[in-house]
Amino acid sequence: MEPRITKPEFDSAIPAAAFNMDEARSVALAAMRARDEAIGLWIRKALTRAYRAVVEYPQRRRVQNELSLMTDRELSDIGLSRGEISRVFDGDFEAQASRAANAPANSRSAA
Structure with a gap:
């Protein structure tokens, strides 16, 4: 070998x-x-x-x-609460707000 x-x-x-x-x-x-x-x-x-x-x-x-x-009344007129002010610039905030605004009135009060 x-x-x-x-x-x-x-x-x-x-x-x-x-x-x-x-x-x-x-x-x-x-x-x-x-x-x-x-x-x-x-x-x-x-x-x-x-x-x-x-x-x-x-x-x-x-x-x-x-x-x-803005007052709480003015914020509610534009669809915001005081607690949501810090989240306004979040990327998904606008999508969530538009879904909530387009939801029927009875489902908004339940959320």
């Missing part, structure tokens, strides 16, 4: 191994590229959210102050 590889066996094995290495390298590079794009997208979204928060803060604060100055 000869453990050595002969020259023809070695020569025939090298091109196949080189091809597999090139294929593996290209798959690894594609995976790294996809990872880098995902990280870049996450960073871009985070910076956009932070920028919007800083830019929109004065307007949000002004609206919140104006709502806080």
Whole structure:
């Protein structure tokens, strides 16, 4: 039993191994590229959210102050209660408020 590889066996094995290495390298590079794009997208979204928060803060604060100055009667006229003022800028608040406003009168009193 000869453990050595002969020259023809070695020569025939090298091109196949080189091809597999090139294929593996290209798959690894594609995976790294996809990872880098995902990280870049996450960073871009985070910076956009932070920028919007800083830019929109004065307007949000002004609206919140104006709502806080309103009487309970005025707030109920526009469909708010004093406890909901802090939630006005929540993303799902508008959808919940429109569903509640469109609900029949008897179901609103039950909620």
